[in-house]
Amino acid sequence: MRLDLGAIAKAGTSKANQTCGWRNFKPIFHQEKCVGCGLCKIYCPEGCVTMVEKKKYTVDYTYCKGCGICAEECSSSDIEMVVEEK
Amino acid sequence: MSTTFIEGSIAVAKTVGVCRPHVISAYPITPQTHIVEHLSELVANGELKTEYVNVESEHSAASVVLGASATGARTYTATTSQGFLLMIEVLYNIAGMRLPVVMTCVNRAVSAPINIWNDQQDSLTARDSGWIQLYAEDNQEASDMHLQAFKIAENKDVMLPVMICMDGFVLTHSFEPIELILQEEADKFLPPFKPQYYLTPKNPLTFGAMVGPDGYMETRYFIEKTMRTSLQVIGDVAADFHNQFGRFQGGLIDTYKVEDASLVLVAMGSVIGTLKDVVDELRAKGQKIGILKVRSYRPFPKDEIYRALNHVKEIAVLEKAISLGYGGILVNEIKSVFYGKPKTPKINGFILGLGGRDITVDTIHHVIKDTVKATFEEKFVGLNEALIGGK
Numbered sequence: 359m360r361l362d363l364g365a366i367a368k369a370g371t372s373k374a375n376q377t378c379g380w381r382n383f384k385p386i387f388h389q390e391k392c393v394g395c396g397l398c399k400i401y402c403p404e405g406c407v408t409m410v411e412k413k414k415y416t417v418d419y420t421y422c423k424g425c426g427i428c429a430e431e432c433s434s435s436d437i438e439m440v441v442e443e444k
Numbered sequence: 445m446s447t448t449f450i451e452g453s454i455a456v457a458k459t460v461g462v463c464r465p466h467v468i469s470a471y472p473i474t475p476q477t478h479i480v481e482h483l484s485e486l487v488a489n490g491e492l493k494t495e496y497v498n499v500e501s502e503h504s505a506a507s508v509v510l511g512a513s514a515t516g517a518r519t520y521t522a523t524t525s526q527g528f529l530l531m532i533e534v535l536y537n538i539a540g541m542r543l544p545v546v547m548t549c550v551n552r553a554v555s556a557p558i559n560i561w562n563d564q565q566d567s568l569t570a571r572d573s574g575w576i577q578l579y580a581e582d583n584q585e586a587s588d589m590h591l592q593a594f595k596i597a598e599n600k601d602v603m604l605p606v607m608i609c610m611d612g613f614v615l616t617h618s619f620e621p622i623e624l625i626l627q628e629e630a631d632k633f634l635p636p637f638k639p640q641y642y643l644t645p646k647n648p649l650t651f652g653a654m655v656g657p658d659g660y661m662e663t664r665y666f667i668e669k670t671m672r673t674s675l676q677v678i679g680d681v682a683a684d685f686h687n688q689f690g691r692f693q694g695g696l697i698d699t700y701k702v703e704d705a706s707l708v709l710v711a712m713g714s715v716i717g718t719l720k721d722v723v724d725e726l727r728a729k730g731q732k733i734g735i736l737k738v739r740s741y742r743p744f745p746k747d748e749i750y751r752a753l754n755h756v757k758e759i760a761v762l763e764k765a766i767s768l769g770y771g772g773i774l775v776n777e778i779k780s781v782f783y784g785k786p787k788t789p790k791i792n793g794f795i796l797g798l799g800g801r802d803i804t805v806d807t808i809h810h811v812i813k814d815t816v817k818a819t820f821e822e823k824f825v826g827l828n829e830a831l832i833g834g835k
Contacts, residue, residue: 363603364542365655365663366641369648375656 377404381424383439389414391434398428398437447623452583452615453478455622456522456548456608459590461486462630463546466517467495469508473527474560475612476550480522502527506534506547513543514651516642518594521545524612525552528566532573538605539574540663541651544597544637545605546590549577551713551764552612553799561800562612563764564713568741568773574667576606576674577742579712583620585693586610591625591633592681598637599681602674604667609741611714613800623691633688671743678740696745698737699752701727705734707815708753710778711762712738715803719762722808733812738774749781758790760815762808764797771795772822790815793822801826 387398394413406418407428417428429437450458457479460468468487470480486492495512499505502523509519523531528549538545549567553559567577576596580586586608593606610616625633641649655663679695686692700720702708709719719735726733736752738745753759761775770776775793782788792815797803807826814823 361659361662361666363641363666364540364651365653365659366541367650367653369650371650372653375654 377421377423378419381422381442383424383426384419384442385417385422385424385426385428386438386440387415387417388436388438389416391436393434395433397431397433401427401431403427446626447621449619450622450624451478451617451619452586452610453550453617454482455583455587455620455624456590456610456616457482457486459587459625459630460520460546460548461492462625462627463520463591463594463634464518464630464636465494465520465546467497467509467512467519469497469499469505469512469519469521471499471502471505471523471527473502473524475552475562475616476522476524476527476548478616479548479550502530503534506531506538509545509547510534510538510541510543513538513545514541514643516637516639516644518598518637519543519545520547522548522550524550525554525560525566529554529569532570535570535573535575535605537652539667542603542667543605544594544603544639546593546597547605547607548590549607549609550612550616551609559799560612562614562714563798563800564609564611565765565798567607567609568765570607571742571773574604574671575742576602576604576671576678576740578606578608578678578740579738580608580610580615581693581698581714581716581737581739583610583615583618584622584691586615587622587624588685588689588691588693591630592685594637595634595681595684596674596677598639599674599677600640602670602677603639604670604674609713614714623689625689629688633685675740675743675745675748678743694737694739696740696743696748697752698739700735700737702734702736702752702756704732705756706732707758707760707812708734708736708756709760709762709808709811710736710738710753710774712741712774713764715762715764715797718803718805719808722805722812725805726812741774744777746781749778750785753781753789754785754787756789758792758815760792760794760811762794762796762803762811764795766795766798775822790819792818792820794825795822796825 772793
């Protein structure tokens with residue numbers, strides 16, 4: 359791929375930036391005590407938490423940077439940050 | 445063409461007007477205010493059709509022209525000093541996105557202490573931002589440069605923003621007879637702006653997306669390479685302007701009585717006028733002395749400067765800015781021109797005129813005598829000993 363003038367790109371091409379490479383800690387969504395408050399989804403700065411069903415949320419590990427905000431905000435301590443060794 | 449006795453700021457505003465900018469963003473700050481004020485009058489009187497946006501800060505002023513330029517609009521803004529510093533984050537973005545915005549930096553000192561008078565510290569602070577910087581010697585040149593600036597910036601081989609730097613008060617508030625550019629003359633000189641890439645819902649694009657360590661360096665490489673290309677374009681546009689209007693204020697540099705000179709004064713901006721008076725006076729007494737005006741500061745025309753000065757024995761660089769902790773800025777760039785060359789002249793640096801301190805004919809005589817007498821890195825000229833000396 360050649361860079362174009364000013365690195366101007368087609369819309370949506372930022373998807374190619376897989377920000378998971380920045381991650382040191384990985385959020386594990388246990389999906390056991392979840393009350394479905396949705397705070398993890400609301401606070402995720404990358405917008406990569408999604409609702410699977412009413413009391414079940416999941417995270418897209420392709421873009422999750424491991425910031426830990428979802429685990430910090432989880433109202434039922436159902437998300438755990440674990441060291442990720444690569 | 446029509447000659448009018450007019451204030452520098454108004455002349456610039458009128459020239460910007462005939463360039464048919466689609467969007468102008470405006471925030472007042474002394475001594476720049478008259479430019480955007482007059483543009484707003486032109487809009488209010490129905491003489492200029494443009495989207496004139498009043499903003500709440502200079503950061504917004506720069507952001508408005510960034511966004512507008514990305515949609516393919518021809519854009520203009522102006523500022524000075526503190527306002528300029530507030531813009532700097534956006535100025536880098538404008539250059540990085542390769543948007544051909546044109547702005548006037550009215551040169552003024554930077555706080556603290558607060559000082560509204562002229563020096564060139566503000567624009568020199570952004571010398572590494574990727575903007576082309578051109579410095580005007582007088583109001584005719586400042587006015588003419590704006591028409592040239594759009595043509596340089598929008599050249600498909602350039603696509604970089606251009607900053608016209610003009611000395612605050614010394615130029616902006618001075619009245620001079622100016623040959624104003626008429627609408628049909630401007631239209632003949634400056635073709636409509638047709639960028640290769642612009643934002644439109646029909647073809648969605650991303651400007652300024654994240655680029656990681658795998659691609660960022662190449663974006664800098666491209667701008668640096670384009671700066672080299674723009675050396676040619678700046679000269680060509682000045683020549684085009686000469687052809688159509690008969691006026692030539694230099695391309696990348698301008699020289700005055702340099703051909704047989706043994707001592708040359710190097711400077712940027714309005715101080716050149718005073719230098720010319722002194723040079724004429726000393727030439728009449730037989731001293732071989734000349735002037736080199738750096739008109740394009742970025743890109744820096746190393747080869748042109750070397751060609752013009754390689755026969756010279758002594759150079760005095762006069763500058764209204766300083767890199768604190770290092771010294772003169774321009775003087776060190778002039779020195780770098782001679783690095784590795786067979787002959788190096790004596791190059792003395794002079795810091796003067798900071799915060800609006802007058803640069804008089806006597807000041808220049810002092811500089812010349814010092815240069816003939818001694819060799820040194822740089823000197824402050826015209827310091828008030830009562831303020832710094834003794835106990």
